[in-house]
Amino acid sequence: MSLRDNLLCGAADLLAERGFARLRMSEVAAMAGVSRQTVYNEFGGKETLAHTVVLNQARICLEQVGQAIRSADDPVAGIRAAVRRILEVSARDPLLTALLTGLEREALLPFLPVPDLPTLRALTDLISRRLHAQLPQLPPASTTFYADTVVRLTVSHLLIPTATTAEAADAVTAIAAAVLSPHLPIAQPRHRPTRPR
Numbered sequence: 001m002s003l004r005d006n007l008l009c010g011a012a013d014l015l016a017e018r019g020f021a022r023l024r025m026s027e028v029a030a031m032a033g034v035s036r037q038t039v040y041n042e043f044g045g046k047e048t049l050a051h052t053v054v055l056n057q058a059r060i061c062l063e064q065v066g067q068a069i070r071s072a073d074d075p076v077a078g079i080r081a082a083v084r085r086i087l088e089v090s091a092r093d094p095l096l097t098a099l100l101t102g103l104e105r106e107a108l109l110p111f112l113p114v115p116d117l118p119t120l121r122a123l124t125d126l127i128s129r130r131l132h133a134q135l136p137q138l139p140p141a142s143t144t145f146y147a148d149t150v151v152r153l154t155v156s157h158l159l160i161p162t163a164t165t166a167e168a169a170d171a172v173t174a175i176a177a178a179v180l181s182p183h184l185p186i187a188q189p190r191h192r193p194t195r196p197r
Contacts, residue, residue, distance in 0.1 A: 006032045007039060012053045016094045019107040020050055047111050054109060057096050058119045061089050066126055075134045075184070079176045082127055083154050084169040090158055091165065101158050115155070124148045135183050150176055 001009070010031035015023050025046055029036040043049040068085040072078035090097045098108045099116045127147035132140060150172060157168040 003032065003034070003038075004042060007034075007042060007049075008053055008056050011049055012057060012093075012095060015050055015053055015108065020046075020110055021107075023050060025049070050109075051111060054095055054099055054112065054116075057093060058099060058116070058122075061086070061093075061096055062119075062122055062126060064089055065123060069127065069130050075131055075180055076173060076177045078130055078134070079127065079150055080169055080173040082123075082130075083150065083172045084165060086123065086154050087157060087165045087168055097158055100155055103159070120151055120155070124151045127151065131180075135180070138183055146176070146179060149179075 007028060011023070011028045014027055014031070023046060025039045026036045028049070029039045032039075039049065043052060065082050065085045068081040069078040072081045086100075090100065094104065095108060098104045099112070099114055099119055102114045105112075105114050124144065124147045127150055128140070128143040131143040131147060132138060135143070138146075153172045153175065154168075157163070157172070161168070163171065
């Protein structure tokens with residue numbers, strides 16, 4: 001791991017645990033085993049460091065969601081994989097949850113307008129492009145609309161977590177499957193997530 005990545009990792013832990021107001025550059029330096037001046041040389045200041053941490057967390061999330069959706073064999077399975085990965089990563093990362101929903105914004109990310117629209121749009125674009133690749137008969141406007149709906153439903157489960165990650169992913173997938181069903185090839189197996197009774 002590079003020095004920069006090591007600093008970002010330590011800063012992410014401290015920012016999530018203590019919030020922006022109590023984030024100290026000296027503690028970030030101590031976690032990485034370097035001087036405080038090294039941290040300042042790398043990032044310039046606390047706000048820049050925290051902003052870089054958040055952007056890095058968003059990048060990691062997008063990479064993981066991209067890997068999940070590309071590993072799926074069909075559009076509905078891809079949506080389920082993407083939704084589940086977003087929920088799983090957010091459950092482990094208070095910063096990402098704050099970035100996507102605005103929850104705990106004042107404590108964690110007072111320097112950013114949240115929810116962070118660029119990250120939400122990037123997630124939408126990722127899902128939309130995959131849908132269009134698998135269902136090329138759909139116009140881009142339709143795949144964007146479907147993907148945007150999936151992302152909004154996923155964020156709603158982050159805002160009001162009333163189910164397990166698997167149950168929430170199943171719920172969003174059930175809606176996506178119903179909407180996409182007319183556009184799926186006849187041989188395409190329909191995914192019917194098991195809903196709790």
